[in-house]
Amino acid sequence: MKTERRWDVVALGEAMVEFNQTRAGEPHYHQGFGGDTSNAIIAAARAGARTAYLTRVGADSFGHSLQGLWAQEQVDTHAVTQDASAATGIYFVSHGPSGHAFSYLRAHSAASRMDAAWLSGAPAQCIAQAQWLHVSGISMAISDSACDTVFAAMALAHAAGTQVSFDANLRLKLWPLARAQACIRQAIGLCDVFLPSYDDMVTLTGLTDAQAIVDWCHAQGARQVVLKLGAEGAIVSAAVGAARSTLPGHRVSAVDATGAGDCFSGNLLARLAAGDRLEAAAHYANVAAALTVQGFGAVASLPRKADVHASGWL
Numbered sequence: 001m002k003t004e005r006r007w008d009v010v011a012l013g014e015a016m017v018e019f020n021q022t023r024a025g026e027p028h029y030h031q032g033f034g035g036d037t038s039n040a041i042i043a044a045a046r047a048g049a050r051t052a053y054l055t056r057v058g059a060d061s062f063g064h065s066l067q068g069l070w071a072q073e074q075v076d077t078h079a080v081t082q083d084a085s086a087a088t089g090i091y092f093v094s095h096g097p098s099g100h101a102f103s104y105l106r107a108h109s110a111a112s113r114m115d116a117a118w119l120s121g122a123p124a125q126c127i128a129q130a131q132w133l134h135v136s137g138i139s140m141a142i143s144d145s146a147c148d149t150v151f152a153a154m155a156l157a158h159a160a161g162t163q164v165s166f167d168a169n170l171r172l173k174l175w176p177l178a179r180a181q182a183c184i185r186q187a188i189g190l191c192d193v194f195l196p197s198y199d200d201m202v203t204l205t206g207l208t209d210a211q212a213i214v215d216w217c218h219a220q221g222a223r224q225v226v227l228k229l230g231a232e233g234a235i236v237s238a239a240v241g242a243a244r245s246t247l248p249g250h251r252v253s254a255v256d257a258t259g260a261g262d263c264f265s266g267n268l269l270a271r272l273a274a275g276d277r278l279e280a281a282a283h284y285a286n287v288a289a290a291l292t293v294q295g296f297g298a299v300a301s302l303p304r305k306a307d308v309h310a311s312g313w314l
Contacts, residue, residue, distance in 0.1 A: 004127040008049035008273035009266070012153050013037030013139035014111035014146075015055055016089040016104075017062045020258065020297050026096045033069050034091060034298040035111075036138050036169050039259040042073045043288065044134075044265025045306045049273055052076035052130070054123045054153075056110040062088035063110070069299070079122035083110035093258050100258055104173065112143040116152035126248045127153055128160035131273045134265065136167040137200075140183050141174035147183060151269030154190045166191035167265050170200040180204070193278070195265050196231070197228045210235055214244065226268065226282050228261050234286055238278045245279050250290035250313055259298030264289040267308070 014039035014181040019029040038053060045051040053075050057063030059082045070077045089106030110183065115285050119127075122212065129134050135151060140147040157164050170180055181204055188194050194217050196204075201213045210227060211314065217225045218240045227235040233249040271281035288308050295301025 004129060006050070007052050007126060007131070008042060008308065009044045009132045009134060009269045010052045010054060010126045010130040011037040011041040011044075011134040012054040012150065013136055014106070014109065014142055015066050015088055015089050016106060016109075017065065018091055018093065018258075018298055020256065021095050022296065028267050029060070029092065030296060033066060033296040034259065035089075036136050036167065036259070036262045037071075037134055038066070038264035039262035039298045039302070040134055040167075040269070041075055042070075042299055043263045043302045044270040045073050045075050045271035046302055047267045047284075047288070048305050049270035052079060052126045054079045054126060055087075056083050056114055056118070058082070058086055058088035058110045059084040060088055062090065067255055076126075079126045081110075081118065083113060084296070086110040086113055089256070093247065093256075095256070100256065102173075106142065109142070112144075112146055114149040115145040116148050119149060119152055119156065123153070124156055127156045127162055130157075130162050131158040132163050132165055132269050134165045134167075134247050134269060135187070136154075136169040137180065137184050137187075138169045138171055138174065140187065141171055141180065150187070151190070154187070158190070163192040164190065165193045165195060165265065165269055167261065168194075168196040168200045168204065169261070170203055172203075176202070181242050181271045188217060191222060193224040193226065193272075194222040195226050195228065195261075195268065197261050198230065201227065211244070212246040224278055226278070228264055230257070230260070234264070234282055235283045236279050245282075247283055247286045252290050252294055254293040256296045256301070257293050259302070260289045260293050262298065263292040266302075284308060284314065287311050
């Protein structure tokens with residue numbers, strides 16, 4: 001019997017409360033929200049996708065605020081668990097001449113207590129009823145049990161015919177490089193579309209040529225690859241041996257690049273779920289990412305569908 005696809009995109013990972021520095025060198029912060037897969041699922045919802053999020057949050061004011069955010073953004077939360085004995089993670093973003101830097105207070109957070117058994121029930125049903133499951137290297141890095149949860153979720157997705165997208169999102173403050181390389185390499189071979197950033201892949205592979213990085217990704221088993229190049233755009237490879245497309249970046253006055261890659265991923269998945277081919281979906285996502293860097297915060301500046309269409313770049 002054919003499974004009903006209730007959701008276009010579901011994502012699994014850790015959401016956090018964000019404190020983003022508004023003036024470089026000064027202790028002034030704007031409180032917002034973040035967490036890579038949470039950013040991506042909100043981006044997908046703003047692009048018009050039917051979405052749900054899978055995570056654990058603390059039974060604290062920050063956890064309640066995140067639940068309110070997702071409800072406001074029309075992201076379904078029936079598979080979100082409140083943990084009375086662990087806190088919701090928070091992080092700080094500071095800005096300087098070399099870009100933005102992150103400081104985290106997330107050790108032993110509620111999300112880090114995810115395990116494969118937690119997936120049974122509502123999270124597993126969400127995965128089985130989705131077109132796409134989105135996970136990331138951060139989802140894997142926050143704890144050993146969370147890493148196991150990501151691989152279990154990918155297995156559930158494959159069993160249900162749900163496609164999997166994976167973003168490496170390398171954070172070496174969370175795990176050592178050797179473990180990151182091993183786990184990310186394994187996850188690449190299990191995903192339907194791999195959405196890494198250039199800087200992450202240079203660190204992971206030692207390669208600097210973008211086309212060679214795409215070759216490496218396919219060699220690990222990635223079926224489709226979109227290599228995000230930041231301000232320079234993206235390289236799209238829809239299949240091993242297929243012709244590749246290079247999407248140029250858009251010239252904008254960038255203020256804060258926090259979450260730009262997540263914005264790209266969420267918009268790309270929304271468009272794939274809507275029926276776009278990979279190159280068209282990446283073109284749309286490239287525009288959305290250029291718009292989001294013009295405002296502060298990982299979530300507040302995420303564009304809506306009308307903003308992307310009004311840009312004149314589609």
